[in-house]
Amino acid sequence: MSPRAGSAGPHTLAFVESPVQLLNVLEWAYSNALQDPGAGLTLVVLSPTDPMTRGQLRRMAELARDEGYEVRWEEARGGPTAPFHTIGGLAGVLRRADRIVMGDPFSRYVQLLLTITRARELVVVDDGTATMEFVAQLARGERLVRWHRKGGRPGPRDLLFAPVSSSARRRLTPSAHRTVEVFSSMPIDSVPEGVKVTRNDFSWTRVRFGPPRLTKGADLVGTSLVETGVVDGDRYLEAVRALAKAHGATRYFAHRRESTDKLRRLAAETGLEIVRPDLPLELIARRGPIGRTILSFPSTVVHTLPLALVGTEVRVAVCDIDPTWLTENASPRAQGFLSGVTGTARDVHRLSAVSMA
Template sequence: MSPRAGQAGHPARTLAFVESPVQLLNVLEWAHLHGLHDPGPSGPAEPSGPGRAEPGALSGADAGGAGAATASVPPPALPTQPGPAHIGPAHAGPVPAVPVQGRRLPAGAAAAGAVAGGAAAGGTAAGGAELTVVVLSPTDPMTRGQLRRMADLARDEGYRVRWEEARGGTTAPFHTIGGLAGSLRRADRIVMGDPFSRYVQLLLTITRARDLVVVDDGTATMEFVAQLARGERLVRWHRKGGRPGARDLLFAPVSSSARRRLTPSDRRRVEVFSSMPVTEIPDGVTVTANDFAWTRARFGPPRITQSADLVGTSLVETGVVDGDRYLEAVRNLAKAHGATRYFAHRRESAEKLHRLAAETGLEIVRPDLPLELIARRGPIGRTILSFPSTVVHTLPLALAGTGVRVAVCDIDPTWLTDTASPRAQGFLSGVTGTARDVHRLAAVSPA
C-alpha cells in the first residue's frame, strides 16, 4: 500500500499507535519502506510536563528498578553511551548499546533543513505522507526504558513522537483519548502494533481513517490474521480457551466494533506488515513483507564472537511454562551449546533472572533496545539459541548475510503449567515449525 495523498492537496496524515519497543521498531521499518516523513510544525504537538519523552534522556523513574538500563542517551554528536544492564557474573566489558544515529531523512526527502529543533524540516516523501508516532506508555520500567530509546531513534529518523502517559492513573485514559480525538478524526491512516490492545480497539471507534495498517507485535500477528480470516473474536493466543471474564464481557461491544473496522470493505483498506509467516489471509487484506531493511541499513554488520548466546522468553511470566522446568531447560541448553550470555525478555521478572544467574552461571543481559538492533550492532554469538518466540523469525532477517546461526529449542509438553491455554502447545509448535532459516533443536532433557 503506497502513501495516499490527503484531501485538498494536503499530505496524508498518519498516526501510529505503539505500546512496546518492538512495535515501534516495526513502525520504523514500515515507514522506511513507504518513504514517510515527519509532519513538521503543523503536526500534533508533544505534550508538556512529566508525560513528555524528553529527547536524549531516560528519566530516573523509568530507568530505575532491578536490572534496568540506567544510561542516558547522549546527543547525536557523542559517539557512544553506556550499554545494557547486566545481572550475574562479571565479564571483560559491557555489550555496547546501539549508538544514537545521526539524523537521516527518508529517500525522496529534501536534504535542506534536515534538523531543526529536534524534528526534520522541509522535504516531501513519496506520496506526500507524514507520520506521527503516538506512544501509549505502559507502566513497566523496562518497557518504558526501551520505548524511550526507540523514541529517540524515531526522532533521529525525522519522525514526530508524541508520548502519552496512557496508564498514569484512573483518569489517564480519559485525558489520553480526549487529547487524541481530534488527531484521530483528521487522520487518513492509522498504524497499530497491537490490534488485541483494548486501548487501540477503543481508539479505532473514533477514527474515520480509510487506511488501517497492522505492524508486527511478534507472534501474535499470526493469530490476529487467522482470527480475522475466520471471523472470530480477537483474543490473545495464551488466553484463548478460557471463559471470558467480566471485563471481557463489558468490553465485548468495543472489541466487536474493532474487528469490523479491521475487516476490509469498499470504504476501508487494511494492510498487515509482517515478518511472520501468514497463511490464512482474509479477503481484501494486503500483506506486506517486513525484511528489516531499515535495521540492516542503519546498523552493523556486527562483530561475531565464537560463543553462543541464549535468548530468554516471558512464557513463565504469562503462565504458560513452569518456572522450575524453564530454569532446568535453560541450564541444560546452555551447557549443551556452550552459551555464556542470556538476553532477557523485557517482561522477565528480576527475581527469575537473579535465580537464573545464580544457578546457571550465565551472564544475564537486559537489552536497552529490541534484540534485533542489539544483535545487528553486536558483538553477538555465532550461534543464537532461542525457545519459540518472535526472534526465531526476525533475527534471521536482521542478521542476513552475517553467518550467525539461529537455533530454536522446542517446548516440551511437560513444561506447560496446568493453567496454560489448551492451544499453547500447538501454537508454540507452529511458531517453531514455520520459522525460516533456523536450526531446529529437540527439547532438552534433564541431565
C-alpha cells in the first residue's frame, strides 16, 4: 500500500492506457497538491499489447510509485476474457471512488468503466491532440469519434457500442450532480458550458528533470500519421529525408506506434540514427542531451515541448503537412485538423512543407 493510498481525503481513481496519459495524470496530481494535499490517488494502467507502449508505461509506473502513488497494473487486453476480469475486478473501487481521472474519453474501455462509476468529479487529462477534438465534440453535442477516423456511416461495432458511447458522453457533460474538468496544455477554443479547463504547464516535469545539456545539431521527432492511415508512407519518408538534410538533423526520435519496418527503412534511406525512447519525449528532452533545434510534423509535441523546455535555448520547429501527402483513406477533416494543430501552437517556429526536389 502506498503512503497516500489510505489517506483521509476523497479517493481518486485514474485510468491510463498510454505513457503520455500517465505523465499528465502526474502533472495534474502535482498541480493539485496545494488545493488537495490529502487526496489518495490510485493509478490503474489498462495495459495495451504493443511492446513499446508497455515498456514506456512500465517506466512511467516506476516514476509514479516513486512519487508515492499506488499503481495497479491490469492486463486488460490479455485474451478474450481479460476485459470481463478487469471490469469485474474494478467494479468495487469504481463505485467507491469520489473522483475519476481519465486520459482517453474516446477509449471504449474507459467508456464502459464510466457506466459503473458514481463519482461526482470527472477529470480528463491530455491525450495529445485528441483532447482538442474531444472538447469540440462535447461542445457540439456530437458522438465521440477520433479525428483521424474516416467520415461516413458508423460500422457494426460502432452501432453495437453506441448506447455505451452515448452514456459516456452524457456522463462527461456537467450537471448539478457532477463536475467535469479538462486538464490540458492544448489550445481549447470552444469550452462546453460548465466544463472547467485547467492549464497544464508541465511543472512536475520541469521540477523533477533537467535542465538538459544541449547538442549542436538538430533532432527530428517522428509521428504515427502513416500508421493511422493519414499520410502516405513513401511521401513521409521523402519529407523526413528532405527535412533532415535541410536542417542537419542526425537523430530521429520514433513515436511509440511507428512500425519497425518503417523505422528500418528510414534509417537505411536517410542515415538518421533511430532512437526509441523509453519515456515520453517531454521527459527525454528535459533530461537531455537534446538538440538545440527540435523538428516535428504537426503533433502534440509542438504544444508540449515548448512548455517542458521553457527557460532553455531549445527551438521547436514544426513542418506543415502538404495536402498531397495525405492518403485517399484519410478523413476529410484531416488536413484542417492538422493545420489547426500547427497554427495554434505557441512558441514554435513554423516551417512550410518541405520541398521534395
